[in-house]
Amino acid sequence: MSDGPCPVLWRRTKRAKRLSLRLDPARRQVVVTYPHTVSLKRAEAFLDAHRDWVKDRLADLPPAFLLQPGASLPFSGRSVTLIHAPDQRQPARLEDTCLTIGGDRERFEQRALCFLRKRAGLDLPGELLALADYMDCKPSAIACGNARTRWGSCTRSGRIMLNWRLILMPEPVKRYVMIHELAHMTHFDHSRAFWAHVDRFHPDRLAAQAWLKAHGSTLLALN
Incomplete structure (x- = not known):
């Protein structure tokens, strides 16, 4: 074959x-x-x-997610259009609903990915800390990674890893993933008590899980 x-x-x-x-x-x-x-x-x-x-x-499988000029992508709760500007000095510039990528066309996707991963590293930890305060817990460390099989993880010591692709998810889905990992600081398992704790802070988790099942593979294909 x-x-x-x-x-x-x-x-x-x-x-x-x-x-x-x-x-x-x-x-x-x-x-x-x-x-x-x-x-x-x-x-x-x-x-x-x-x-x-x-x-x-x-x-x-859902259609592949393509980072190319003219494509639209979800970004921090809004839709952003990718634009190619060869003469732009900055590798990437975000303005309102436009993400403009400079330089050669051959490096368009690479520069777009670089921008998204960098923004995820800047934005996601702060969002997680705000939720942690809401849930009355405190992570020992936060990191953004490029995992290909999971959206996040939490160690017994309270170190939380978030997949950078969360920045491309709808807000309720991204919030669910973060709450899921923070809930492990109270229940380090997937017991009924754990899910009850998650549901306390995210009553619509079943809808979020359904979205991940339907669309998650498309985001994970981005590398």
Whole structure:
């Protein structure tokens, strides 16, 4: 299936008991896992036998998020249009609902991503601290990272990591992720008490979770 609709990652491991495949929605690639006792040729045949399943799962994915001139993206609760200005000296400039990227077209996406990640690092910690004060807790440290499988994390010591892509989420969804991680400072588990604590500060968490399930893979594809 090398000429198929998406790339394939072959994972041969001693821990695998059988052939299996899954679709990585963030990287938009098929992951085939197979035991050491199985040949690559047999694994390829296994994938070919499930070609229709792969195509169906790809069709279910939301459209890829493209950072290109003319595109619109959600940013801190508003819609922002990306504009290319080759002669602009600044790598990126945000004004109202326009994010203007300067320089060569070849580096447009890279500069847009750089701006978004930098703004996330500046904006998200302050928003988290405001919620922490509201929830009567105090993180020991806050960082913004580039995780590809989670939106945030909280350690037992109270160090919270936020995915920089939160800055591209609707405000209620971003708020839910932050409340979720802060709630772990009170309940370091996913018990009923934990979810009750989350619901106390975010009554619409089910809607936020549904949004993440429907659109999260699109944001995670941004790298």
